[in-house]
Amino acid sequence: MDPYALLGVARDADEKTIRSAYRALAKKHHPDLNPGKPEAEAKFKEIAAAYALLSDAEKRARFDRGEIDATGAETAPRGSAGGGGYYRQYAGDGGHARYSAGAEDFGGFDHDDLESLLRRAFSQGGGPGNARAGGFPLKGQDAHYSLAVDFLTAARGATRRLTLPDGQVLDVTIPAGLKDGQTLRLAGKGGPGVNGGPHGDAFVEVAVSPHPLYRRDGDDIIIELPVTLKEAVLGAKVKVPTIHGSVMLAIPPRSSSGTRLRLKGRGIRAGHQVVELKVVLPPGEEPELATFLEGWKPRHDAHPRAGLADLDREGA
Template sequence: MKNPYEILGVKQSASDQEIKAAFKKLAKKHHPDLHPDDKAAEARFKEVSGAHEFLKDKERRRRFDAGEIDASGAEKQQQRYYRDYAGPSASGHAGQDGFASNEDLEEFFARAFGGGGMGAGSRRAAMKARGQDVTYSLRVPFRLAARGGVQKLQLPDGKTLNVTIPEGAEDRQTLRLKGQGGPGFNGGPNGEAYIELHIEPDAHFVRKDDNVHLEVPVTLKEAVLGAKIEVPTLTGAVSLSIPKGSNTGSKLRLKDRGIKNAKTGERGHLYVTLKVVLPEGEEPELAEFLEGWTPRHVQNPRKEMLS
């Protein structure tokens, strides 16, 4: 991801309120509901949402500002490992361990583990150390986290790890990759890699516990007369019956179309909230009908607001 401050068009010194205001303005401008079938707008909306999610996390923002992590949330590695990163300024492992030479390192081993008839070199050969544990952040698309799958993680040294994302993975969930950390010393085991997942917001779906919520626009005719329409789910489009006389805010449930709970194995539901939209172009017949129409049930939809 690009610099989140640049994406939202704010300075690094911006307050939380300024960041939130910038996000609302851009999200409203690029929301997919206002730009149907516009992939560029959808991509921009995701980018803006991702930047806001990144910066509203105070700890993640602090670490980014301090240069500890990059814009993807990945650690900026400061340490250097043993064999793979040995530099020319020090001999062998000694320089990497803070010793001026291998002789100094062997002297340290001699003092630490005593004589016992073993030479310093032999003692060092017998010394094994487990590799260092490392922590990474990995951004995962919402639908991949919901369905499960594999996401690539680019490491600081250029290597790539294929991380298996469990079905129903949650934001801030941590995965352990055994033996994928720092290399062991002198034949010791590698350390572990801990991957903290950061689930990206989706343009349409919103997760609440194991349930998923989705707002679906319907035409005036579909709302008044009822209809069968196709709606997206996490596993593909399905047919949904819209009852006659539906209104904006009407909520329908698609059973077991939500997130699978890792502990119980049960699935949540998909809740579809309807949003009635008027035709984009002129409809003279509709206007003429409404001008001559007297509702049987007179209502004031703003009554509660004015009381």
């Protein structure tokens, strides 16, 4: 299927648009978020393959020119059977080679690009494996992939297996504190080198899915903790989840909604966990509480909406 259609972007979409479309679809169809749904896994692989092609500037350009298909396989070369197709398979050294479709020399390649250097290297008889051909070692092409991970994996770190479009796998080490959109470099995991040169590198862009409980602020973790009216007024000790396991937290007496308490060292790396209290009233009727409040006269006057009138007049 057309990779542009798979990601739902126009053929002239810029890199940022393509990346945003991929992240949204990857989070929606990620197998970890769709357990027991093989169709989601299949869709996720299609999306990953489409992004792998369109996020690589050279591969995208070659696809747009019809030189490769949506799987990255070579299409029938233009011209004679022994012409440009041979050299095209060596195009790209980490994305730095330039292809010139309008050049007349060297089968359609610019003299100044890497392709012309390869031509000179192999000009005396053979291919990248012929040492006597005057060739020189060249680093293999870099590969670009994407990987979706959950919030806790990114926060705590782990190893995740990335399945490539061709069925091969890469074990990717996720360092603790990885951020959404960050790119990891896997040295030597790209394409094979030419004429004995080293392998290229693999670059893995990571998309981190949100968590229903935690949110991140730098290396701090923020969590909203519901508490009862009694716990807020009288104080209490309650169990609080953290990314490293549950701990007991002391709620001071006379706490209000919005009160922030800190759990030192319970964030990412040297960060902390910040607990925001949210006072929750009982779900049902509490006649005794209502009777008490009707006759209750606070010892200290409180004006929780003081200043709102002045702000309202300023906005008028």
